[in-house]
Amino acid sequence: xxxxxxxxxxxxxxISRREFLNRSSSALAGSMVIALILPxxxxxxxxxxxxxxxxxxxxxxIDTTKCIGCGSCVRACRAENSVPEDMYRxxxxxxxIPAEGEAFIxxxxxxxxxxxxxxxxxxxxxGFFVPKLCNHCDATPCIQVxxxxxxxxxxxxxxxxxxxxxxxxxxxxxxxxxxxxxxxPTTHTADKCTLCYHRITTGRxxxxxxxxxxxxxxxxxRKNPDDEVxxxxxxxxxxxxxxxxxxxPQAFYLGLDMEVR
Amino acid sequence: MFPELxxxxxxxxxxxxxxxxxxxxxxxTGLVAGAFLVSSLYHVFGREEFxxxxxxxxxxxxxxxxxxxxxxxxxxxHPERGINVIITPNFTSxxxxxxxxxxxxxxxxxxxxxxxxxxxIIDTAARSRGLKRxxxxxxxxxxxxxxxxxxxxxxxxxxxxxxxxxxxxxLLHGYVGFLFGALKANPWWSTPLMPVIFLFSAMVSGIALxxxxxxxxxxxxxxxxxxxxxxxxxxxxxxxxxxxxxxxxLEIMMLAxxxxxxxxxxxxxxxxxxxxxxxxxxxxxxxxxxLILLGIVVLMDRxxxxxxxxxxxxxxxxxxxxxxxxxxxxxVIGGQMFSKSMTGFRETYVPEMFAKEGxxxxxxxxxxxxxxxxxxxxxxxxxxxxxx
Numbered sequence: 334x335x336x337x338x339x340x341x342x343x344x345x346x347x348i349s350r351r352e353f354l355n356r357s358s359s360a361l362a363g364s365m366v367i368a369l370i371l372p373x374x375x376x377x378x379x380x381x382x383x384x385x386x387x388x389x390x391x392x393x394x395i396d397t398t399k400c401i402g403c404g405s406c407v408r409a410c411r412a413e414n415s416v417p418e419d420m421y422r423x424x425x426x427x428x429x430i431p432a433e434g435e436a437f438i439x440x441x442x443x444x445x446x447x448x449x450x451x452x453x454x455x456x457x458x459x460g461f462f463v464p465k466l467c468n469h470c471d472a473t474p475c476i477q478v479x480x481x482x483x484x485x486x487x488x489x490x491x492x493x494x495x496x497x498x499x500x501x502x503x504x505x506x507x508x509x510x511x512x513x514x515x516x517x518p519t520t521h522t523a524d525k526c527t528l529c530y531h532r533i534t535t536g537r538x539x540x541x542x543x544x545x546x547x548x549x550x551x552x553x554x555r556k557n558p559d560d561e562v563x564x565x566x567x568x569x570x571x572x573x574x575x576x577x578x579x580x581x582p583q584a585f586y587l588g589l590d591m592e593v594r
Numbered sequence: 595m596f597p598e599l600x601x602x603x604x605x606x607x608x609x610x611x612x613x614x615x616x617x618x619x620x621x622x623t624g625l626v627a628g629a630f631l632v633s634s635l636y637h638v639f640g641r642e643e644f645x646x647x648x649x650x651x652x653x654x655x656x657x658x659x660x661x662x663x664x665x666x667x668x669x670x671x672h673p674e675r676g677i678n679v680i681i682t683p684n685f686t687s688x689x690x691x692x693x694x695x696x697x698x699x700x701x702x703x704x705x706x707x708x709x710x711x712x713x714x715i716i717d718t719a720a721r722s723r724g725l726k727r728x729x730x731x732x733x734x735x736x737x738x739x740x741x742x743x744x745x746x747x748x749x750x751x752x753x754x755x756x757x758x759x760x761x762x763x764x765l766l767h768g769y770v771g772f773l774f775g776a777l778k779a780n781p782w783w784s785t786p787l788m789p790v791i792f793l794f795s796a797m798v799s800g801i802a803l804x805x806x807x808x809x810x811x812x813x814x815x816x817x818x819x820x821x822x823x824x825x826x827x828x829x830x831x832x833x834x835x836x837x838x839x840x841x842x843x844l845e846i847m848m849l850a851x852x853x854x855x856x857x858x859x860x861x862x863x864x865x866x867x868x869x870x871x872x873x874x875x876x877x878x879x880x881x882x883x884x885l886i887l888l889g890i891v892v893l894m895d896r897x898x899x900x901x902x903x904x905x906x907x908x909x910x911x912x913x914x915x916x917x918x919x920x921x922x923x924x925x926v927i928g929g930q931m932f933s934k935s936m937t938g939f940r941e942t943y944v945p946e947m948f949a950k951e952g953x954x955x956x957x958x959x960x961x962x963x964x965x966x967x968x969x970x971x972x973x974x975x976x977x978x979x980x981x982x
Contacts, residue, residue, distance in 0.1 A: 510934055515606040
């Protein structure tokens, strides 16, 4: 257990050359084994080898009262998932709401570099940050509209895109009410948050959850009886984004405001 | 390269993923549906005033339908996988209807063209030698019966095919409107009126195209422009444009009067980003002016000199062709000029000239059906029945 904690506290990027070589050689060996086991032409997928998707049901919880707008999650996501420039699988929004008049909302570069102070000229009485990502909706229009079934939901509740079948029509991008999808300029296919499926199926947290210094982002599992996030969902007042659209988001929010869409 | 933005946009919402190609696609299928309707008015409903145009309208529909899929294919990130929409469709997607509707309509249209031109094909085969004879014999598919009974059967089958074709043309185009109308995420698109608006504007654009092409063709061939045909098309065009404008206005007025949440975004959109293409083109230049001009043609038909009628219908038709193009633009591009945050806008969108989905590509794709039409006319003259 102690070993695991130490591991997760390790910074993401700086690793020694020896460690890098060690890790990559074992990864190489691992992938060779997988390549030998799998029949030709089949793809290894991104889930862990002995992962059982019937034993999990993932949800996401965002506590906006904790977020400090540092943008670490946005950077971690980009590094972890090679998200192309100017595109976002996750981002953070800043709200500055005066007692009267219109709210000031921004998200410069998706908050990848955090937020600079701004002089809005408003007498701000209420201000907060809202991290956003794909809501992994249960009744999602993006899967509904995909003409070839390349957008799909895993049985453990994650909305994914199969880049080998996506035709790049962009219908799902138009259908998502949350702006969570984009067309990847390199692969020319739809791209979005995968809930770090390659990580959560190997017992790790998503990169954004892992890096968040204040615990504003949390991953929960409905099939885990002792899950703290599920306990919060059961006992506290949580909200989802744009509930009127009935997409049944699986990303839940604490401390949302009516200004947030 | 970074677009000018106002307000707050979700960071992924600054891109225009549905480009000029997606503007061209409904524009072209609309022309198909409208042209087909005109041919059906003659073939199904026996409106004699459309006889000069019956075959030409059918050829026009076929030539435009032949390229209707091109803008889509050019737009896809992976055109090589485009066929999957047809062979492995996901039926919860409205877009999965494309393959079935497009393919079946194409077959009906091809069959109808064959039955309408069958006798011409056989005649040409009989009158020619060598390669040409061989080519037309192949087109005749080995059937050389031109007896009066066979021709009567041809006409009967044509009528049935044309009758089947009407709902199919409506479906093919209504479906395009459905694609937009059924997206609840976008308040500018999401309305049940959308397929209806698309259908009526399709009829408008198709009839307008035929008025233009017919007059040009007659000029080129040195043949007289049939007064009755122009009068009748002007009447239908007027009817459909009134319906189309009414629907387009109704949609806006409902939103405005309801003071629905969407109106804040849409009123801004119409008065800023789309002020030229919506107010100036779609409503005034391409709406009000042809409404008046065609009104004059229809109401004063009896007292009008042929040349004035031809000119007025020509000008109205060109304006209406522009109006429908503006309408497609306003729907497709307009729907992407604001963020789903409902608080931010992209200020401008100017398609690039030479990009893969740019202006040149769109112009080229739009040019192809005219070339096809000229070839069609060379192979199977559509006005031959008028010459004799």
